[in-house]
Amino acid sequence: MREGYEVVYKRPKSLIETRMHYCPGCFHGTVHKLLMEVLDEMEIVEKTIGVCPVGCSVFAYDYMNVDMQEAAHGRAAAVATAISRLHPDKYVFSYQGDGDLAAIGTAETIHACNRGENIVFIFINNGIYGMTGGQMAPTTLKGQITTTSPHGRDPINAGMPLKMSEIVSGFDGVAYVERVSCNTAGNARKTKKALEKAMKISEQKIGTSFIEVISNCPSGWKCTPVQSLDWIKDEQIPYFPLGVIKEPGK
Amino acid sequence: MAAKGYVEISVECCKGCGLCVVSCPVKCLEIKKTDTNSFGLHYSFQAEDKCIACKNCAIVCPDACITVYKKTV
Numbered sequence: 001m002r003e004g005y006e007v008v009y010k011r012p013k014s015l016i017e018t019r020m021h022y023c024p025g026c027f028h029g030t031v032h033k034l035l036m037e038v039l040d041e042m043e044i045v046e047k048t049i050g051v052c053p054v055g056c057s058v059f060a061y062d063y064m065n066v067d068m069q070e071a072a073h074g075r076a077a078a079v080a081t082a083i084s085r086l087h088p089d090k091y092v093f094s095y096q097g098d099g100d101l102a103a104i105g106t107a108e109t110i111h112a113c114n115r116g117e118n119i120v121f122i123f124i125n126n127g128i129y130g131m132t133g134g135q136m137a138p139t140t141l142k143g144q145i146t147t148t149s150p151h152g153r154d155p156i157n158a159g160m161p162l163k164m165s166e167i168v169s170g171f172d173g174v175a176y177v178e179r180v181s182c183n184t185a186g187n188a189r190k191t192k193k194a195l196e197k198a199m200k201i202s203e204q205k206i207g208t209s210f211i212e213v214i215s216n217c218p219s220g221w222k223c224t225p226v227q228s229l230d231w232i233k234d235e236q237i238p239y240f241p242l243g244v245i246k247e248p249g250k
Numbered sequence: 251m252a253a254k255g256y257v258e259i260s261v262e263c264c265k266g267c268g269l270c271v272v273s274c275p276v277k278c279l280e281i282k283k284t285d286t287n288s289f290g291l292h293y294s295f296q297a298e299d300k301c302i303a304c305k306n307c308a309i310v311c312p313d314a315c316i317t318v319y320k321k322t323v
Contacts, residue, residue, distance in 0.1 A: 001319060002256065009308040009318035020313055024291070025267030029312030185273045185306035192309075218267075225267040 012036040014045050014065045021059060025225025027215040028057050030182045031124060034192045035093075036064060042199060048091040049083050051076040053100035056131045057124065060095055074105025077112035080119045091202050093120040098139045099129045102164050106138075109168070116173020116207045120198045123164060126215040127236060134220030138162040141235055146220070161239060165212045169246040175207030177245040181214035183232040187242070206248055214240055255303025255320040257296050263315035266292035270307035270316060276300050279307060 001007070011017070014036040022028045039045045048066045052058060054073035061068035071079040076094045084092040101109050101123050112119060128146055129135040135148040139161050143152035153161075169177040176198055180191040191213060198209035214236050216228035223231065257279070259270075264287065271279045271294060280297040287293050303320035 004252075004322055005256065005319040006322050007317060008255070008303055008320040009305045009316070011314040011317070015314055019263055022312065024265035024312075025269055026312055029314065030310060033311075033314040034309075182310065185304075185309050188309045225269055226272050229269070229272070 012040050014040050016063050016065050018063065020063055022056065023217075023219045025216065025218045025228065026056070027126070027182045027213065028060075028124065030188060031095075031122065031191065031213055031215070032060065032063050034182075034188065035095075035122065035195055038192060038195045038199060039066065042196065044091055044199065047089070048093065049087065051080045051083065051092070051094040053094075053096040053105075055097035055100050057095055057097060058131075074100050074103070075108055076100060077105060077108035077117075077119070077121070081112050081115070081117045084118045088118070088205075091120070091199055092118065093122060093202075095122045095124070097124045097130070098126065098137050099131070102138045102162050109164070110171075113168040113174050113208050113210065114171045116171070116175075118202055118205050119208055120195075120202050121208065121210045122195070123210065123212045124215045125164070125212055125240065126217040126220070127161070128217050128220040130217040130220045134217070134222070139164075141239055144235075163240065165210060165240075165245050168208075168210050171208075173207050174210060174246060175248045176201050176209040177212075178210075178247075179212040179214065179240060179242050179245060181232060181237065181242055183214070183216070183229045183237075190242075201248065212240070214242070252321065253299045253301050255301045255318060256299070257301055257307060257319070258317045259294055259296070260315035261287045261293050262289070263313050264291070264293035265289075265313055266294060267312065268294065269310045269312065270294055273306040273310045275304060275306065276302055
């Protein structure tokens with residue numbers, strides 16, 4: 001360190017010092033980092049249990065220095081339900097992508113939210129099945145070209161993209177729903193605030209929290225990381241508007 | 251006058267995605283196109299000494315490889 005300077009930002013302590021396997025520019029790393037910062041700042045690392053999904057973030061337990069459990073594909077909500085019921089004094093989060101939460105695990109997610117389990121859902125929505133090579137997901141945008149929709153998603157055959165946040169916000173058991181992104185530094189700061197708020201709601205035990213992070217997939221979208229930011233701004237955010245959808249007391 | 255701050259970027263950790271470069275309000279970061287790290291990836295570095303320690307680059311960095319230093323008064 002140079003003389004006369006102090007550290008104002010560094011890698012969070014709970015993020016294990018290793019190189020992540022994600023593609024360059026992937027928001028998984030950003031969300032891992034922001035989540036670990038929140039846990040560090042709230043000093044609840046020892047009291048948190050996470051559930052990993054199947055998808056690109058299947059190895060999240062290699063990067064987050066908290067107690068974690070791997071779940072079968074789509075069943076993270078069911079596993080998190082069991083953990084939160086057996087350990088009511090712990091903070092439980094479920095970190096899932098759109099193939100896991102919105103496709104194979106829709107039933108588990110919807111029923112866990114309807115029961116109002118004390119879980120923080122972190123839903124990474126990049127509109128594609130990134131891990132398997134960029135196939136069409138339920139959240140793929142209308143007209144978006146993927147390997148299984150080479151002419152663009154056709155709403156007549158595939159329906160319109162699934163708005164999970166709006167769906168779960170209708171349940172009485174859900175306390176807090178917010179849609180955020182990490183495409184700019186400002187939005188990344190909002191993501192951190194949303195994660196912090198969700199963890200505080202988990203402490204009060206007033207219902208499920210659901211944070212949808214509009215994410216990117218430069219490899220699956222076949223563009224550079226910087227171009228993916230423009231795609232998020234121009235295509236994804238108009239269909240999936242950011243902001244608080246539901247919060248306690250309102 | 252010395253700059254308000256500076257950043258240190260871990261060369262081995264950086265994957266050269268360029269998200270820090272576009273997030274920097276004073277445009278002091280660049281991707282090193284002439285060199286690679288041991289994984290064969292270009293990495294970003296601080297090209298100009300005009301950092302204002304706003305932390306934007308570190309917040310958007312997906313690989314958490316940026317440390318930001320700010321001048322103490």
